[in-house]
Amino acid sequence: MLRSLLSLALASLLAQSNAQVTGSASGFAAGVTGGGDATPATPADIDELNEWLTDDTPRVIMLDKTYDFSGSEGTATETGCIPDSNTCGSSGQNALDGPDWCSADYPAVEVTYDVAAAEFLDIKGDKSIVGVGDAGVIKGKGFRLSGGVSNVIFQNVHFTDLNPQYIWGGDALTLVGTDMVWIDHCKFSLVGRQMIVTGYEQAGRVTISNNEFDGVTEWSASCNNDHYWTMLFLGDSDKITLSNNYIHDTSGRSPKVGGSGDITMHAVNNYWYSEGGHAFDVHEGGKVLIEGNIMQEVDTPITESTASGGGSIFNVPGSSAAATCSEYIGRECQVNSIVDSGDFPSYTATDVLSAFADVAENKTTCELRRYDPSIPNNGMPFIMAQRLFPKLTATPLQATAYLGGIALFSISFLVFLNSTISFVVTDVIGQHEHVGNDVGTLGFADELLALVACPLWGLLSDRIGVRRVAVTGYIIVGASLILLVKSTNVYPELILGRLGFSLGGAACSTMVTAVLPAMVAKRTDSDIEEAGTAPKNVHNEEGHAAANGHAARLLEEERPGRNGSIGHGPSPSVSSEITITPGRYSSQSRTRGRDGPRDAARTPDENASDEASGTSQLAGLVGFFTGAGALVALLLFLPLPAYFQDRGEDRPQSVRISFYIVGAIAFCVALFIFGGLRNLPGENEKSFSNLWRQPYDETTHRDERGQLHITLTPAPSYLKLVAESLKLGFTDPSIGLGYLGGFVARASSVGISLFIPLFVNAYFVRNGLCTSNPDNLTDIKENCKRAYTLASALTGIAETAALICAPLFGWLGGKVVNGRSEWPLLGAAAIGVGGYVAFGMLRNPDAFHSEGGRWAFLAVIMIGISQIGSIVCSLGLLGRGISRGSLFDSWTAGAPFFMLALFNGVLFVAVALVGAVNAVKASRNGIAGRGDDEP
Secondary structure, eight states, X not given: OHHHHHHHHHHHHHGGGGOSSOSOOOGGGTTOOTTTTOOEEOOSSHHHHHHHHHSSSOEEEEEOSEEEOTTTTOEEEEEEEOOTTOOSGGGSOEEOOTTSOSOTTSOEEEEEEEHHHHSOEXXXXXXXXXXXXXXXXXXXXXXXXXXXXXXXXXXXXXXXEEOTTEETSOOSEEEXXXXXXXXXXXXXXXXXSOSEEEOSSOOOEEEEESOEEEOBOSSOTTSSSBBOOOEEEOXXXXXXXXXXXXXXXXXXXXXXXXXXXOEEEEEESOEEEEEEEEEEEEOTTEEEEEESOEEEEEEEEEOGGGGGTTOEEEOOOSHHHHHHTHHHHSSOOOOOXXXXXXXXXXXXOHHHHHHTTTOHHHHSOOSOOOOOTTSOSSOTHHHHHHHHSTTOOSOHHHHHHIIIIIIHHHHHHHHHHHHHHHHIIIIIIOOOSSHHHHHHXXXXXXXXXXXXXXXXXXXXXXXXXXXXXXXHHHHHHHHHHHHHTTOSOIIIIIHHHHHHHHHHXXXXXXXXXXHHHHHSOOOOHHHHHHHTOOOOOOOOHHHHHHHHHHHHHHHHHTSTTSTTTTOOOOOOOOOOOOOOOOOOOOTTOGGGTOOOHHHHHSOHHHHHHHHHHHHHHHHHHHHHHHHHXXXXXXXXXXXXXXXXXXXXXXXXXXXXXXXHHHHHHHHHHHHHHHHHTTTOTTOTTOOGGGGGSOOEEEEEEEOTTSOEEEEEEEOOOHHHHHHHHHHHHHHOHHHHHHHHHHHHHHHHHHIIIIIHHHHHHHHHHHTTSXXXXXXXXXXXXXIIHHHHHHHHHHHHHHHHHHHHHHHHHHHHHHHSTTSOXXXXXXXXXXXHHHHHHHXXXXXXXXXXXXXXXXXXXXXXXXXXXXXXXXXXXXXXXOOOOOOOTHHHHHTOTTHHHHHHHHHHHHHHHHHHHHHHHHHHHHHHTTOTTSOTTOO
C-alpha cells in the first residue's frame, strides 16, 4: 500500500521527464497531434535535426541541448540602411534590405549578418518538436511552415539569437499556408524581426499558449531597449488562440492583427508587462476578442489607428459588456485588468462575438486562469506539477527532493528511533529497570536540544542556504543512528548519541518549513537577471515620450504605401544560452511596481487571502508526505529487527543491523537532497562564507522624479530576530496560535511514536505476556515481538489517519481563510482532547485480540487526525518538548496521554478565545463573517 501511494504521488512529479508532448492544445488548434505516437528520438547535431525536420516521416523530436546554427551557413556583408526609427545609433536597429524594404530616403550602411539566421528552414508536417527540461534551444535559425504543412507542435523550446541587431535579421516561426499548429511553453528572445508571423496565405488554426515573449534587447527599433517586432498575423481566414502568454519589454506588434484576410483571434488570460509602446494593433479583417488579460505598465494597450483601421474588437471594458457575451457564446466574458497603463478604449463590436458562436471550447471555458509568469516555460513537468501542487514554482527535481526527501524522511527517522529506542536500552545495552524513566529522559533531552537547535538552524539557513542545512542534518542523523547502537551505557553514551540525532533531526524538520517558501517563491531581481529576463528600468515621462515617438515612426513605416511594410520576409529564429525562466517579481518590493498579475489587479486583502489559501493547501500536501514518511518507518524500518530475528540473528544484533541500514538510508537521502535542491530561488547568494560577513537589508524607494534608489542597512542580529519572533507570538493572535499549534503538533508526534509503544510494552509486562528473563530467550523473542508488532500497528493506524486527513486540513485551511482560518485548528484540538483521554483510559490496548481493546482503534485514529491537523494548520514549529518518562513509571501508563489531552485542551481554549474575540470585534464593526484583514 505504501509503495503504491508513494509511487502515485512521486510519479506525478517525475512522469513527465520522459514524456513526449505534455497536455493537449486548447482553443482553435484543439486536436493537434504532431508526431503522435512516434518513438521519441534526439538528434545528434544540427545536420540530423535538419534531416528529421524536413522529411515526410511523423516524428517526435526531443531537443536536449542547444542546437546552434550560428555560422553554419557563413556570414554575408551587403548594403543595408538606417531607418528613420533609428535615432540612437548602435543601440537601435539598422535594417537588411529584406524585400527591397530600404527606402531611398534611408542612409545606406554596410551590414554583416549571419546567413543561417536570415534564411528560414522549411519543415514538414506531423512533427512534435519538444525541449527536454530547460535544455532545448534553437539558436540562430528560424522555422517556416508552408505549402499545406499541418499538424505541428512546438513545445518547451527556446528560439533565440537571430541577428537581433538588424530589422529583417530573422523570424523565429513563420506560418504560411498551414493548419493545426500548437506553440506551447516556448520562449522567444533576441530575434531580428518577428517572433511569430503569418503570411498572406492561410495559416489556419493556431494555438499560442503559455509562452514567454521576451523583448529585452540591446538593439531596439524603438530605441528604448524594447523589441518592436513581436507578432504579426496577416493570414487569410486564420483562427488564432493567444492564451496564457507572458509578453514583456516589447514596444509594438504585441500583436498586430489584420491588414489582409479575415482573421479571428481570441486573446485570453495573457499578461503584458512593461511595454514601452503599443500592444494591440488591429486592422482590416481582424476580429479580436480580448478578455481576462492583465496589462501592467503598458503605454498604449490598443493603438489609436485601430479605431480607423477597419478591424473589429470586443475588449470587455466592463461588467455590462461581459454579460453581453452570454448571448453569443454561452458565458460571460472576463473583464481585463489595466494597471499603470495608458488608455484602454472601449470596443464592443458584437460581430466579433458572432465569430465565436460556433466555437465549442469557448462556450465551456467558464473558469479562466491568469497566466502566472512565475512558471518557467522550459521544463514541461511543471504542467503536471502545477495540477497537483498549487502555485508551485520550483523545478520538478527540486519539488521531488523537497517532498520525497526532506518532507518524507524528516518524520520517518524520528518515528523509527522513538519506536525502537526502548529496545536499544533493553536489548543492546541490557538495562531492564526504569526503562520508562530512561526513555523519557532521552526524549526530553532530544526535545530540549531541538527547542534551541530549530531556530538556530533556521537562522543559519538564511546565511548558508536551506540545501546545505538539510544535507548536514541528514548526515548527522545517519551518523547518530549508527553510533547509538554502539553505546554500552545510557549515560553518557546513549544520551550523547540521542543529542546528536536531535541536532540533525532539528535541521531536517526545520527545513520542512524553511524550504516551503522556496517552492512557491517569486524570483528576486537577481534571479531574474540571471535568467536573462530582467525588466528594463521604469521610464520617466521623458522616456515614455521618446519611446512613443520611436514607436510612432515605426507605425508610420508600416503604412500601406511603404515597400514591404507589412511584408513577411525570410527570417529564422535563434536561441541564446540564457537560462529560460520568466521573471518573477517580488511581492515584497511594492514600490517597484512589479507585483504579479494577481496582485496588480486585486486588492491587498484579496492578495493576502489568495496567498494564505495557497500556502495552506501546500501545507496540506507537505503533511501528506510527512505522514507517508511515518508509514515508511512503520512499514519498512520498524519491521527490520523482527525480519533479522526470523533469519537467525539474536535481538541485539537485529537491532544493530536495523540501525545501520536506516543510517545508510539517511546518507542516501542527504546525497539526493544535495543534488535535487540546487539553484533554489533566492539561494544563489548563500554560502558558508556568509557566516563571517555582515548581513544587510536592501530597501528601495522612488523619488519625486520617479528614479529608483537602493539603500543598504545592517540587518538585525540573530538575537534580535529571535526576540522579535517571540514577541509576535504575544502581539499577533494568529501567530500565537501558530506557535501553540506547533507546540502541540510536536508533542503529539513524540507522544504517538514514543509513548504508544511504551504504553503497549507496559501492558504486556503488567499482564505477564512479556518477560525480561534472559534465560527464556524463546519467550522473549515471541512475546516481546508481539508487543512490538501491536505498538507498530497502532502507531501505523494513527499515522495512516493523519496521512489521509492531511490534504483535507490543507483544503479546509484554504477554504475558510477568508473567514476564520483558526477553525480547522479548533477542530483538531477538540479531536485531540477526545483521542488522548480515550487512549489514556484504556485498560487493554490490544485491539486485535481483545474485544475491550477495540476502542484503541478509535482513540489512535483521533490522535492521528489531531496531530496532522495541528501540523498543517500551524506549520510553524516552535515549542518542542514533552515531560520525562518518570510519570509513566510512578503514576500510570496513561499519564502521557492525559498530558497530551491537556495540551490539546489548552489549544482548544486558546483558539476558541481568539475566535470569539475576533467575532465580537467583527460584529461591533458590522463586518461579521469576513476575514481578519478585510476592511
